[in-house]
Amino acid sequence: xxxxxxxxxxxxxxxxxxxxxxxxxxxxxxxxxxxxxxxxxxxxxxxxxxxxxxxxxxxxxxxxxxxxxxxxxxxxxxxxxxxxxxxxxxxxxxxxxxxxxxxxxxxxxxxxxxxxxxxxxxxxxxxxxxxxxxxxxxxxxxxxxxxxxxxxxxxxxxxxxxxxxxxxxxxxxxxxxxxxxxxxxxxxxxxxxxxxxxxxxxxxxxxxxxxxxxxxxxxxxxxxxxxxxxxxxxxxxxxxxxxxxxxxxxxxxxxxxxxxxxxxxxxxxxxxxxxxxxxxxxxxxxxxxxxxxxxxxxxxxxxxxxxxxxxxxxxxxxxxxxxxxxxxxxx
Numbered sequence: 001x002x003x004x005x006x007x008x009x010x011x012x013x014x015x016x017x018x019x020x021x022x023x024x025x026x027x028x029x030x031x032x033x034x035x036x037x038x039x040x041x042x043x044x045x046x047x048x049x050x051x052x053x054x055x056x057x058x059x060x061x062x063x064x065x066x067x068x069x070x071x072x073x074x075x076x077x078x079x080x081x082x083x084x085x086x087x088x089x090x091x092x093x094x095x096x097x098x099x100x101x102x103x104x105x106x107x108x109x110x111x112x113x114x115x116x117x118x119x120x121x122x123x124x125x126x127x128x129x130x131x132x133x134x135x136x137x138x139x140x141x142x143x144x145x146x147x148x149x150x151x152x153x154x155x156x157x158x159x160x161x162x163x164x165x166x167x168x169x170x171x172x173x174x175x176x177x178x179x180x181x182x183x184x185x186x187x188x189x190x191x192x193x194x195x196x197x198x199x200x201x202x203x204x205x206x207x208x209x210x211x212x213x214x215x216x217x218x219x220x221x222x223x224x225x226x227x228x229x230x231x232x233x234x235x236x237x238x239x240x241x242x243x244x245x246x247x248x249x250x251x252x253x254x255x256x257x258x259x260x261x262x263x264x265x266x267x268x269x270x271x272x273x274x275x276x277x278x279x280x281x282x283x284x285x286x287x288x289x290x291x292x293x294x295x296x297x298x299x300x301x302x303x304x305x306x307x308x309x310x311x312x313x314x315x316x317x318x319x320x321x322x323x324x325x326x327x328x329x330x331x
Contacts, residue, residue: 006190007302008046009284012038012059012183014069016230016276019294019310031068032308035298038062039306042183047304052185052193052226053091053114060087060110060195063181067149069296071181072108074149075199077156078208079163083147085199086213087113088124092192092221099124099213105131107140110197113213115139124213147199159203180212182228184221184280192282194221194242196228211236216243224250224282227260230295231275235268245279256280260287286318 014035023031042059046052064072075083087109088099098117101124106112115137116125125133134141162168180198187193196219198212210233211218218229220242227242236242241263248259260279268274269291276290278297288297290312297316298308309316 006186006188007284008043008055008188009186009280009286009299009301010039010042010046010055010059010183011185011278011280011286011288011299012042012063012181012297013228013230013276013278013288014063014181014296016274016290016292016295019292019296019312021311027068028310030066031296031310034063034066034068035296035308036306038183039298039300039308042185043300043304043306046185046187049188051091051189052187052191053089055185055187056089056183056193056195057110057114059183059185060181060197061108064108064110064197069181070199071197072199073147074152075147076152076202078200079156079160079203079205081156083144083199084204084207085109085147085197086209087195087197088213088215088219089113089117089195090193090215090219090221090226091117092194092223092226095222097123097215097219099215099219100130101126101209101213102207103127103130103134104144105141106134107142107146110195112137112139113195113197123215126209127207152202155202163203180218180230182212182219182230182278184226184228184278186226186280186282186284190282192221192223192226192280194219194226194228196230198230201233210234211241216240218242220246222246222250225256225279226281227277227279229264229275229277231268231277231290231292232273235271235273236275238271239263239267241268241277245277249281256285257287257289260289264289265291286321288316288318
């Protein structure tokens with residue numbers, strides 16, 4: 001598509017789950033403000049002619065720095081009371097990718113994932129080795145206490161009491177493993193990119209790693225499609241969800257919205273999982289499927305106006321967007 005003029009598009013998510021309308025007005029305002037800022041920061045990169053990768057990294061960094069999201073500062077706690085962070089980024093134009101898993105001192109894991117892609121011969125680094133690489137690359141490291149928020153700590157304490165009593169988790173967010181931030185972008189040269197960052201799931205054990213840093217599961221981009229997922233990671237891994245959506249689009253010529261809905265709203269729930277995703281194709285079509293009560297989501301396109309929605313029944317503006325030409329003919 002490099003020969004044709006393309007209108008840049010950026011789509012982001014801040015997690016899917018039980019998003020209640022009883023959150024405080026102050027928290028709702030803070031979440032909407034952070035989502036708007038992430039869209040504006042990322043879109044500024046696209047408007048400046050920068051590659052989709054720059055937009056994805058810029059948007060996700062804003063969300064990693066905001067304590068209202070399960071990524072970076074404000075990440076959930078593991079069973080042992082630590083924060084273990086995962087992230088991945090992928091360049092659809094070249095199929096280059098970078099990922100990190102289980103890091104505990106990296107302020108912005110998405111920036112380290114990009115450094116792995118651009119400055120190492122590897123795709124995924126984990127734990128202490130990833131942090132040693134971060135130090136070599138000049139990536140900002142922080143004391144682990146930086147990530148702590150009282151709300152997340154209390155979330156863990158409640159989960160630990162339920163563990164001790166052998167009770168199921170009453171908090172649906174803990175029970176269903178929601179959280180994660182992500183972005184997908186299309187730049188003016190027609191290049192796509194995807195990125196995802198997460199603190200994982202509350203009360204996770206044994207160094208558990210979810211779908212976010214696994215290329216093809218929670219994060220994937222090629223020349224025709226980019227996807228970032230959020231939800232119960234084990235099911236996204238088992239279905240290779242992000243890759244499957246993109247294969248439907250680029251190999252089977254299924255329209256983006258149908259392809260994303262088949263995986264997120266049919267295949268994953270049929271196995272017992274849940275969550276959502278953001279997807280974008282090379283023509284700028286957007287799909288934001290989710291099978292949960294709500295999903296923090298937003299997008300910005302040609303008019304430069306950020307669109308942000310949180311609740312399941314809230315209009316996110318995508319219904320009015322033109323659909324792929326062949327979508328009407330599909331069953």
